[in-house]
Structures are given as C-alpha cells and as structure tokens.
Amino acid sequence: KAGVTQTPRYLIKTRGQQVTLSCSPISGHRSVSWYQQTPGQGLQFLFEYFSETQRNKGNFPGRFSGRQFSNSRSEMNVSTLELGDSALYLCASSRGQGSNTEAFFGQGTRLTVV
C-alpha cells in the first residue's frame, strides 16, 4: 500500500516568489492536512481539507492557502515568500471521519527561501 507522497522533495525559491507544493494521500483517505515544521516553532498546523472542503485553518497569514481536488490530492500555495517561510512542509492523510483519526505523514517538502 503506497504511503503519502509529497512533491517536490526540495525547493529553493527567492523572496517574493510564490510556490506550490503537492500531496497525494493514501488511497481511500479523504482528509489531507498540512503542517509547517521549523526548529524554533516545531510542528504547526496549517489547514485541513476533507472532500474538497477546508474544515480547519491554523494561525498563519493569508499568504498560505490550499485546496483539495476530487481525487483527494491536495496542493498548498505560499505567495510572496519570506525568509521565515523556510521550513519542512509536511502533509498528512487520514480517513478523517468518526474514530478514523490516525494520520500518516509524507516525507515532506524542504523549502528554502533565499
């Protein structure tokens, strides 16, 4: 059974640019959530999607956005990149309903903003 796949694995962008990250969840999982991991702040929740609807959003500026497609694949976008956006961006998938809350993470996309 394939796990959560995130692409690309590594990205280097310049301040002011925008970036799109992709996540393919485990087959049958309809919930995709995104997290930012930095040495200083640890793992922080960005947003969660279920059946193409955003159900929850963390405390991040509007430059961070996402979407989910009908096949449950998800993308997140960061516009007007800042140096502080450099981080490991992790995607997690789960069945997302009732007691089916086990979340499985991908390997992440390492974003470096220069």
Place this chain on the structure above:
Amino acid sequence: GENVEQHPSTLSVQEGDSAVIKCTYSDSASNYFPWYKQELGKGPQLIIDIRSNVGEKKDQRIAVTLNKTAKHFSLHITETQPEDSAVYFCAALDQAGTALIFGKGTTLSVSS
C-alpha cells in the same frame, strides 16, 4: 485552544534501559493522543496512539499511558535499542477533530 507540553527535550539512555517521555495537554475535550517518531530526513511516523476511553495501550516494547483527570499522557519504551534513537513527538487532536497539536519533541539518544 489546545496546548501540549512535552518533557524532557533531550533524553540519553544506555541500550537496554527504559525511556519515558511525558506530555500534558490543556483541553479536557481532547480524546485522541498519538505519538510519532521522526528520523533524520524523514516525515513523522505514527508509532502508537491512545484514545480517552483507554488508560493504557501496549505494542511490543512501546506503551502509552493516559491520565485524563490530570491531563497527562506518557510514552514508555523498554529495552531500548540504538535504532530507537530519533525525535519523538506527542500530539493531541483538537476539539474539531481535524488538527493535531504537537509537543516540541524529545530527542532520544540510545548508546550501545
């Protein structure tokens, strides 16, 4: 909102010893508490979890205990091995059931 505190931040043990990592949470409505292991260059791996209707759960050398009254939960690893060396994160699922709130992590080093 939910807040999760994790201690210690670093833990060094000898191979074969036990290791214990403790977490506290603030929202009494939280009912799901997973633990993740993250190795260098990899994403977090779910290793064990516990729900609020259970006090303890074991899986081979790993166990998790939950004290709902005190809002504490702990990870216990027995007979530690060098391959247990990693960063361990505790988490609590928020009230909405859609966001994991993580502790800051514990770096476990097991020396042989």
